[in-house]
Amino acid sequence: MNKQFWQELPRPIIGLAPMDGYSDSAFRRICKEVNPNIVTVTEFTSADGLHFSAEKLKRKLYFDPSEQPVIAQIFGKNVETFVTATKVCEDMGFSGIDLNMGCPSKKVVKSEHGVALRKNPKLACQLVEAVANATDLPVSVKTRLGWSNGDDLVDFGQAVQNAGADMICIHARTYQEPYKVAPQYEQVYALKDALNIPVIGNGGIESLADGERYCSLLDGFYIGQATFGNPWIFTGQKPQRFKDRLPVILNHAKYLIEHKGDRVGTREIRKHLLAYVKGVRGVKPFKKSLSTVESYIEIEQLLQEIAEMEINNVKENRTLQVA
Numbered sequence: 001m002n003k004q005f006w007q008e009l010p011r012p013i014i015g016l017a018p019m020d021g022y023s024d025s026a027f028r029r030i031c032k033e034v035n036p037n038i039v040t041v042t043e044f045t046s047a048d049g050l051h052f053s054a055e056k057l058k059r060k061l062y063f064d065p066s067e068q069p070v071i072a073q074i075f076g077k078n079v080e081t082f083v084t085a086t087k088v089c090e091d092m093g094f095s096g097i098d099l100n101m102g103c104p105s106k107k108v109v110k111s112e113h114g115v116a117l118r119k120n121p122k123l124a125c126q127l128v129e130a131v132a133n134a135t136d137l138p139v140s141v142k143t144r145l146g147w148s149n150g151d152d153l154v155d156f157g158q159a160v161q162n163a164g165a166d167m168i169c170i171h172a173r174t175y176q177e178p179y180k181v182a183p184q185y186e187q188v189y190a191l192k193d194a195l196n197i198p199v200i201g202n203g204g205i206e207s208l209a210d211g212e213r214y215c216s217l218l219d220g221f222y223i224g225q226a227t228f229g230n231p232w233i234f235t236g237q238k239p240q241r242f243k244d245r246l247p248v249i250l251n252h253a254k255y256l257i258e259h260k261g262d263r264v265g266t267r268e269i270r271k272h273l274l275a276y277v278k279g280v281r282g283v284k285p286f287k288k289s290l291s292t293v294e295s296y297i298e299i300e301q302l303l304q305e306i307a308e309m310e311i312n313n314v315k316e317n318r319t320l321q322v323a
């Protein structure tokens with residue numbers, strides 16, 4: 001991969017947003033199977049962790065070759081550990097390095113990582129420069145509009161561009177705005193006008209049409225929460241019947257369990273299963289079982305039962321309508 005990677009991708013660039021606890025290898029694979037043209041980003045991973053105990057964190061960063069191009073996202077505030085982490089990710093075969101400058105979690109901000117770097121643009125640029133000089137991979141930055149407003153966004157974008165960033169992704173909310181607040185894209189458009197590197201928008205996108213509407217002036221968009229239980233969002237063609245969604249859902253469970261083992265894999269798939277059945281009529285009695293699954297076989301049986309229930313409900317409804 002070369003530094004021109006983001007410049008050369010067809011427009012609009014469409015990606016799965018990095019999401020801790022969600023955008024792991026299994027979910028990225030599923031999204032790629034639904035739409036092979038998307039880009040995916042790993043969950044954020046500690047640069048310090050990769051510096052001091054790489055083997056442990058390499059498991060978290062695992063990816064399947066079918067996911068490519070997949071971008072590794074790292075966070076922290078230490079130039080030296082960012083450089084080691086970059087080398088580890090490069091050796092693992094990632095297609096790019098993304099620097100997290102947007103995470104608002106209390107613990108992360110208290111450590112002056114994530115979005116806290118927006119209060120320290122000098123250090124943010126040192127990190128970008130060190131990473132850009134340490135690798136031939138494209139280096140990107142993901143951040144928010146700003147701390148309490150986006151007034152410094154253009155200055156910040158120009159600074160990281162000058163420091164060597166090859167792309168910047170803006171989550172169109174400030175640090176102080178929770179994930180449900182409506183995104184504001186105007187300042188992202190102003191940033192695009194001021195930069196030469198690609199600008200990707202993110203936040204509040206609930207369909208490909210939304211993405212194209214909000215981000216037509218940008219180079220593309222990442223979708224986050226709207227992918228939960230709906231990887232089909234990347235084609236806009238969610239199968240109408242639950243039965244027809246089963247192959248994708250079962251692959252998701254299979255990949256997760258294969259990679260993380262029965263115990264962790266079945267625990268982690270539970271929240272996804274609940275998201276997958278959202279909106280399926282009559283599913284309520286199954287929810288408790290879905291949230292306690294312990295094996296792949298159990299998952300398969302439960303999902304089949306839900307699919308059959310839905311088919312029977314549809315038949316019953318038709319009979320009632322005819323009668």
Ligand SMILES: Cc1cc2nc3c(=O)[nH]c(=O)nc-3n(C[C@H](O)[C@H](O)[C@H](O)COP(=O)(O)O)c2cc1C
Nearest residue numbers: 017018019020043044142171203204205223224225
């Ligand atoms: C559960 C969760 C975990 C997240 N983890 C990360 C992360 O690891 N790295 C990151 O840059 N952003 C992370 N984000 C932010 C998302 O990438 C995205 O910017 C945000 O959800 C807004 O997009 P959306 O409105 O489409 O969800 C996370 C968001 C959520 C909801």
